[in-house]
Amino acid sequence: MSAPFTCAPGQFPTVRDTIERPETHIVAQASRMASSTLHEALGRIGALPSAIKPVAANMRVCGPAVVAHSPGGDNLWLHRALYIAGPGDVLVVHVSGKPDFGYWGEIMSTAARERGLGGLVIDGCVRDADQLEALGFPVFAAGLCIRGTGKDAGARGWINYPVRLGDVVVQPGDLIVGDRDGVVSVPRARAAEAISSAAAREARETTVMQRLRSGERTLELYNF
Numbered sequence: 001m002s003a004p005f006t007c008a009p010g011q012f013p014t015v016r017d018t019i020e021r022p023e024t025h026i027v028a029q030a031s032r033m034a035s036s037t038l039h040e041a042l043g044r045i046g047a048l049p050s051a052i053k054p055v056a057a058n059m060r061v062c063g064p065a066v067v068a069h070s071p072g073g074d075n076l077w078l079h080r081a082l083y084i085a086g087p088g089d090v091l092v093v094h095v096s097g098k099p100d101f102g103y104w105g106e107i108m109s110t111a112a113r114e115r116g117l118g119g120l121v122i123d124g125c126v127r128d129a130d131q132l133e134a135l136g137f138p139v140f141a142a143g144l145c146i147r148g149t150g151k152d153a154g155a156r157g158w159i160n161y162p163v164r165l166g167d168v169v170v171q172p173g174d175l176i177v178g179d180r181d182g183v184v185s186v187p188r189a190r191a192a193e194a195i196s197s198a199a200a201r202e203a204r205e206t207t208v209m210q211r212l213r214s215g216e217r218t219l220e221l222y223n224f
Helices: 024-030 035-041 076-084 106-115 129-135 188-213
Strands: 061-069 090-094 119-122 139-141 163-165 168-170 175-179 182-186
Touching (some): 024 061, 024 175, 024 188, 035 175, 035 182, 035 188, 061 119, 061 163, 076 090, 076 106, 090 163, 106 129, 119 175, 182 188
Parallel strands (some): 061 090, 090 119, 119 139
Antiparallel strands (some): 061 175, 163 168, 175 182
């Protein structure tokens, strides 16, 4: 694995290269749960904008958030964040309200997979859809766009500072879980609670399904 991104003291004052992450067993348990279940389990919080979907339907993502705030139309800060993130981390990227650029493609997915990252969640577009699907590295994006990006070395960006995606503020180290339905951001401090509540919800729903197959109706089951 290549060396992480480093810089001279003060060179990039908007970069934090150390974050707290959920415990490994919590991430492992969350990886088996649906995004919607975790969203519901904590009182319907954390749902990222519905436009953010997997490039390929079978992609799933789960891991701690490494957060990047990129200037619009420029992806140099994504390259930098890629080398701040570690194995299993999920890059969560805000593109300053300018989604219509191909911020990520085959080259960056290849680099991220080689570093062992867990995936990408971005509120902008990506490109090279066929290649991304073939690579299998989980990419969740707002759409596809062939428009190229710049790489302005002097443009201001941030790594591992909070970002707002829709009405959700994602903090570095929050637990990110995504599947075909969408993406949820679970606050790190509540990750264990989310797992416990989601497991209980899954058990209840299994019982409901059994009762439905026995001929009962949703109207009575839920007292509608």
